[in-house]
Amino acid sequence: AQTVTQSQPEMSVQEAETVTLSCTYDTSESDYYLFWYKQPPSRQMILVIRQEAYKQQNATENRFSVNFQKAAKSFSLKISDSQLGDAAMYFCAYRRYYGGSQGNLIFGKGTKLSVKP
């Protein structure tokens, strides 16, 4: 079974600085998807960024980028130029590639990010 581990329960960053959130996962599959979701205090789950395992290039979305190390099964999220609105819980998630009618997400326990003004 696949597992996702986030080893940092809490992180803090100064506004305008850069922070990296860690995620490792375990799987025997070679093709899969990895995601970072943001959960602000409203508790809505918002997709931040997605990475396909077959792509070597790291995904980027504006200030958000990932460092995907497939051999190490590591998938970290870097937030550049942190803003107050980035304060939230961040969840790393895994999904099988051939999800088909399944394709459910497996989540890590989350990292609570605080942004200091």
Next chain:
Amino acid sequence: EPEVTQTPSHQVTQMGQEVILRCVPISNHLYFYWYRQILGQKVEFLVSFYNNEISEKSEIFDDQFSVERPDGSNFTLKIRSTKLEDSAMYFCASRGDSLNTEAFFGQGTRLTVV
């Protein structure tokens, strides 16, 4: 922009009562999911639904739970006899018809069992 809608946003129920949580997925999506998040814990998969039947369920999804898509637009989660430990945030999610799409989540229903 299309979105997944869940109602109600907050429900309080007496232990032992039945509750139905409702979701309206994005209209052209084919795969539907329920997830649960107990306060302070991670998001856990409950069940997936495709082609009018359950395609996968977790060990959490026992006989007390059921899902249905009664009218082609709504997607409901029923808890037959609620327990205190069912108190959680319940998220509905839907996904499109290809492998290369992500799940879109609703805003969640906070269920409180007293």
